[in-house]
Amino acid sequence: MVNLALAWAEAYQELHPEVRISVTGGGSGTGLTALLNGTVDIANASRAIKAEELEAARSAGMDPMEFTVARDAIAVIVHPDNPIQQLTLQQISGIYKGEITNWTQVGGDDRPIVKLSRETNSGTHVYFLEEVVRMGNADDPSIFSADTLLMPSSEGIIAEVRDNPNAIGYDGLGYVTEDVKVLAISREAGGPFVMPSIETVNSLEYPIARDLYLYTRTGELEGAIQAYLEWILSADAQKIVSDLGFVPVLAAEQP
Amino acid sequence: MRLKLPSVNRETPINLLIKAAGYSSILMVLLIFLFLMREGLPALVDVPLKDLFSTRWYPIEDYFGILPLVGGSILVTLGATLVAIPLGIGTAVYISEVAPAWIKEILKPMVEILAGLPSVVLGFLGILVAVPFLRRFLNLPTGLTALTGSIMLGLIAVPTIVSIAEDALNTVPQSYRQAALAVGATPWQTIWGVTLPAARSGVLTAIMLGVGRALGETMAVMMVTGNAPVLPTSLQSIIMPIRTMTATVASEMGEVAQGSAHYHVLFFIGIILFVLSLGINIAASSVSMKSRKRSERLLS
Numbered sequence: 001m002v003n004l005a006l007a008w009a010e011a012y013q014e015l016h017p018e019v020r021i022s023v024t025g026g027g028s029g030t031g032l033t034a035l036l037n038g039t040v041d042i043a044n045a046s047r048a049i050k051a052e053e054l055e056a057a058r059s060a061g062m063d064p065m066e067f068t069v070a071r072d073a074i075a076v077i078v079h080p081d082n083p084i085q086q087l088t089l090q091q092i093s094g095i096y097k098g099e100i101t102n103w104t105q106v107g108g109d110d111r112p113i114v115k116l117s118r119e120t121n122s123g124t125h126v127y128f129l130e131e132v133v134r135m136g137n138a139d140d141p142s143i144f145s146a147d148t149l150l151m152p153s154s155e156g157i158i159a160e161v162r163d164n165p166n167a168i169g170y171d172g173l174g175y176v177t178e179d180v181k182v183l184a185i186s187r188e189a190g191g192p193f194v195m196p197s198i199e200t201v202n203s204l205e206y207p208i209a210r211d212l213y214l215y216t217r218t219g220e221l222e223g224a225i226q227a228y229l230e231w232i233l234s235a236d237a238q239k240i241v242s243d244l245g246f247v248p249v250l251a252a253e254q255p
Numbered sequence: 256m257r258l259k260l261p262s263v264n265r266e267t268p269i270n271l272l273i274k275a276a277g278y279s280s281i282l283m284v285l286l287i288f289l290f291l292m293r294e295g296l297p298a299l300v301d302v303p304l305k306d307l308f309s310t311r312w313y314p315i316e317d318y319f320g321i322l323p324l325v326g327g328s329i330l331v332t333l334g335a336t337l338v339a340i341p342l343g344i345g346t347a348v349y350i351s352e353v354a355p356a357w358i359k360e361i362l363k364p365m366v367e368i369l370a371g372l373p374s375v376v377l378g379f380l381g382i383l384v385a386v387p388f389l390r391r392f393l394n395l396p397t398g399l400t401a402l403t404g405s406i407m408l409g410l411i412a413v414p415t416i417v418s419i420a421e422d423a424l425n426t427v428p429q430s431y432r433q434a435a436l437a438v439g440a441t442p443w444q445t446i447w448g449v450t451l452p453a454a455r456s457g458v459l460t461a462i463m464l465g466v467g468r469a470l471g472e473t474m475a476v477m478m479v480t481g482n483a484p485v486l487p488t489s490l491q492s493i494i495m496p497i498r499t500m501t502a503t504v505a506s507e508m509g510e511v512a513q514g515s516a517h518y519h520v521l522f523f524i525g526i527i528l529f530v531l532s533l534g535i536n537i538a539a540s541s542v543s544m545k546s547r548k549r550s551e552r553l554l555s
Contacts, residue, residue: 149482166397
């Protein structure tokens with residue numbers, strides 16, 4: 001989500017040259033930790049704040065405020081030459097748990113499956129673990145199989161999937177480039193299989209989509225932060241959201 | 256004539272300053288070590304030893320088995336050593352013993368440029384060139400393997416080895432070579448039988464420091480080894496993805512909550528790295544010490 005935060009900050013500073021916003025990446029956990037340490041005023045996160053982070057904030061006298069600022073769909077990607085067009089959540093979970101190790105088991109060529117994931121500090125990783133590997137079942141203790149490659153960046157995943165016909169990866173729809181193949185996904189074994197797009201995410205048909213958040217330290221916002229937040233939920237800023245391949249939220253849904 | 260006391264007075268503060276500079280590095284190492292201990296040793300309390308020395312690393316679900324990371328680092332470093340020794344020593348011998356002066360003039364700065372190359376640049380080259388090439392050439396499931404990391408690290412260790420080994424070869428007296436050639440040895444026999452053995456301690460130090468450089472390297476390894484925490488169990492692991500200690504600390508330190516078990520375990524990994532590189536440095540200096548004693552004996 002760092003691309004989005006950067007684009008927002010850039011556009012906003014053009015409109016309001018008196019405001020300076022600097023953006024740093026590093027993953028949702030990094031941002032929230034920085035917010036709690038007081039090094040930043042706003043933390044963007046692609047996952048909701050964890051219970052222990054909230055507790056740490058409360059004990060430090062803060063009352064973090066959550067805003068949903070965009071939506072993001074996670075696309076499951078393979079090499080363009082891979083004949084697979086679609087997978088069920090169950091199959092993807094099996095692949096990442098290490099139960100399915102060859103593409104023939106899901107109807108593909110006789111090739112080993114090389115699984116790619118973001119590092120564990122990425123909000124995308126945690127989201128994928130909870131919603132896909134465990135299929136939304138919080139009591140499920142399964143985790144990624146040990147031979148899953150953990151890539152430090154989205155670009156690393158795209159580069160390997162683009163080059164390697166054995167590979168399967170996942171990444172935010174906003175990061176996916178034209179030279180990899182996006183799969184249609186279904187919740188149930190029988191389908192329907194849905195391709196990720198702005199329409200299918202907002203209609204909640206596409207099964208792997210999530211909200212993107214922005215956190216502030218307290219509900220009482222300083223003037224500059226307040227103005228920035230209001231602008232982010234405006235039509236202009238939400239246009240940037242869709243330009244970057246994310247899914248805009250409707251202003252009416254805000255608290 | 257009377258002693259000029261003022262000049263002694265002027266010397267004292269300068270002497271003290273130099274002394275302080277000398278001791279500061281010792282103090283720095285001690286402080287770093289104490290800090291590592293303070294932050295890392297609580298890991299032994301937070302995590303049962305049995306879990307710490309197990310084979311599953313997945314910290315966000317409290318799996319803290321560090322064996323795959325230690326194994327990964329050792330495997331990649333060994334691989335890098337195998338790549339770097341022949342290349343590094345070969346280059347040093349060529350520059351010092353074989354190459355004509357004008358080639359030497361070009362080669363030495365080139366090696367220095369290689370030493371100055373940021374490792375992230377080598378990592379990019381690795382991802383875009385070495386990874387796809389190795390996958391096709393060896394027909395592997397993926398090119399993100401320990402072998403790729405070893406080659407990259409080998410290239411990073413080469414400049415260190417070349418410059419130190421070349422210095423060592425240069426200190427071998429010219430008379431040794433002349434004597435060998437005079438009794439009819441070929442140039443190769445002179446290098447292999449006389450020059451290299453005479454410079455042995457410096458060459459070994461060069462290798463040790465190169466190994467230390469490889470062990471501590473982070474960025475390039477993180478980009479090309481796949482970072483999958485699989486315990487290397489056989490020779491075949493060299494063509495499989497692995498995860499090193501340095502890559503783990505680098506990619507997870509930013510996320511971790513201060514004071515958590517995960518935080519302490521990451522510092523514990525830091526202690527292991529510190530001890531390993533300390534061991535390598537001690538080995539390197541004991542090698543050069545030993546030979547100095549021997550040469551002293553020869554001279555006396």
